Amino acid sequence: MNRTYELMFIVRPDMAEEDLDKLISTLDGQVTTSGGTVKSVERMGKRRLAYTVRRFSDGMYILLTVEGSGPLVRELERRLRVTEPVIKFLTVRVDEEQKRLDKVKQIREARRRATPAPATPETGGEPAATAPA
Amino acid sequence: MAEETNTSAAANGPAETPRSETARGEGPRGAPRGPRPTGPGGREGGRKYFRRKKVCKFCIEKIESINYKDVRLLAQFVAESGKIVPRRLTGVCTPHQRRLSTAIKQARNIALLPFAGRA
Numbered sequence: 001m002n003r004t005y006e007l008m009f010i011v012r013p014d015m016a017e018e019d020l021d022k023l024i025s026t027l028d029g030q031v032t033t034s035g036g037t038v039k040s041v042e043r044m045g046k047r048r049l050a051y052t053v054r055r056f057s058d059g060m061y062i063l064l065t066v067e068g069s070g071p072l073v074r075e076l077e078r079r080l081r082v083t084e085p086v087i088k089f090l091t092v093r094v095d096e097e098q099k100r101l102d103k104v105k106q107i108r109e110a111r112r113r114a115t116p117a118p119a120t121p122e123t124g125g126e127p128a129a130t131a132p133a
Numbered sequence: 134m135a136e137e138t139n140t141s142a143a144a145n146g147p148a149e150t151p152r153s154e155t156a157r158g159e160g161p162r163g164a165p166r167g168p169r170p171t172g173p174g175g176r177e178g179g180r181k182y183f184r185r186k187k188v189c190k191f192c193i194e195k196i197e198s199i200n201y202k203d204v205r206l207l208a209q210f211v212a213e214s215g216k217i218v219p220r221r222l223t224g225v226c227t228p229h230q231r232r233l234s235t236a237i238k239q240a241r242n243i244a245l246l247p248f249a250g251r252a
Contacts, residue, residue, distance in 0.1 A: 008243050050247040059244070090243040092201065104197050
């Protein structure tokens with residue numbers, strides 16, 4: 001059962017770039033050995049925290065999108081918990097929400113295709129309305 | 134119902150207009166939040182304030198995904214104190230408010246939004 005999760009975690013702001021690379025690669029290795037895949041790694045950079053966490057008022061945000069199973073997430077969370085520079089993390093399951101979004105999109109698409117006659121004047125009218133404004 | 138009788142009375146006898154006007158004034162006072170914004174509100178000029186009908190931002194702008202990462206969107210529905218603004222103030226519909234509150238709580242967990250206002 002493969003699910004998609006978003007793992008967002010915050011590391012302390014004074015963490016060296018190499019250490020962060022090393023941490024991400026170890027997490028990456030853990031994911032692949034557990035039979036999952038890392039879909040994307042996004043470094044959101046340094047951000048101000050909304051409240052102080054372990055006496056830090058800012059931190060580096062990293063977002064990992066991972067496909068895998070529940071035990072994999074548990075292992076990753078355990079790792080993050082024992083890793084000293086990680087000050088906070090959050091795991092969110094996103095595949096169900098994505099499925100719902102796709103469904104809504106599909107319905108909208110179908111509705112647009114089902115009623116092409118009213119849709120085309122509308123789309124034709126909109127640019128005309130915006131052009132004078 | 135009261136307005137209807139008033140208008141008919143006004144149409145029938147012009148001599149009774151002052152009485153009917155006072156009666157008409159009482160109508161909206163009795164039900165200030167009546168769900169008839171098009172009824173007497175449009176005709177009556179001497180209304181002190183006009184309550185605009187609130188609409189769900191997410192339904193109108195067709196924003197489907199309410200994500201915890203979108204701080205700028207979520208911050209619109211969080212009061213200065215850090216509290217989630219209730220539906221009755223923002224006009225967000227129930228399904229969207231439910232998702233909104235989940236997203237806000239997730240964002241709080243990862244320190245994107247405050248639990249309480251700036252200390």
